[in-house]
Amino acid sequence: MKYRSVFDIIGPVMIGPSSSHTAGAARIGRVARTIFGKQPDAIDITFYGSFAQTYRGHGTDIAIVGGILDFDTFDKRIVDSISLAKELGIAVLFHVSDEEVGHPNTARIKLTDKDGENLEIAGISIGGGKIEIIEINGFPLKLSGNAPTLLVLHEDRYGLIAGVSNILTKYAINIGAMEVARRDKGSEALMVIETDQEVPRSALDEAKKIPYVISVSVVMP
Template structure:
């Protein structure tokens, strides 16, 4: 990763001892909360690698839950996030796992609501508070949450990506990065686009109305990185 400034090295304003194990973990939790789009009633948190070895000492568990509560990286409530989450009705389960394919600082979050709707988000903290989302609901995609992210779940059909990009272009939205994955030819697929600005709701609804689009998520944590 190319560091752009000193904050890429020392990390953001934060609560906790480590930009990787705390600030990055907060951002992964916030990303998962925004992708899920609601307060999760049940969350299973699985730590891998160095996260699994040191999460208690570094407060990574508190950080991830703070992110799930939508706290910013410098919010002092992170210190009490587990207690606050449980009081708010969030049932939490912590586990550790092994998977050599993941980055050493990786966590998998399984979020559910009362109706059983579930999202599974895999994220890694890669240093200086920076993160990469490595998977969404079994799809292998990679994006940073440094920019607003539009996530489109759809059937793998000819012209789908072109339809999505044309709609964004029609609204003056610039695409900075794109990744996609599919289960197989003609099967279920996901397209992730990081944009330079927020995507207006009317464009989201236009994309949602396309044939063979199942779900559209707009996730943005960039405008609220520091608590007020």
């Protein structure tokens, strides 16, 4: 069930004309910024489906860049986000694609910094300002952002899931949902864990110290 209350259907407080094309886009961008963990030096965005056809008129372009700048859906700076990004020295590129995708409101974001570190995510806006992240760096997943979500990138080794679970148990954090994807046996894997409670910084720091863990981040609703 995608909607929990009438307020989910009405949509969030926001800048822009459309909860799907504006608020949803801002949230996709903000999740990308949270996972990347810092201001990027380059932003490359591809729009698909309805996003590709209407992104200028509906403010999808300024909304998604605003989200990447860590602006909330109601932040008035969103309307100037592209120029603000350029003032910060961030290169911004937009593309449209006629490729058939599973949802009409789909965007793919690539973030890069000056050291060559990069992140690529794909997200969809499902209405009422709600989103799903469907891919991170090539890993397919389904991340709603409706609950605190722990993302652990790690080498595919035995004991990693138990190690992270033990840390959450130590902090009395209950797991609501969990999925693990890997590229190939023994290669990189991604652990996605939705929790019922917020994950404290100390728990993240402990998870980062587990052998073979590459990175740890948390997405808050």
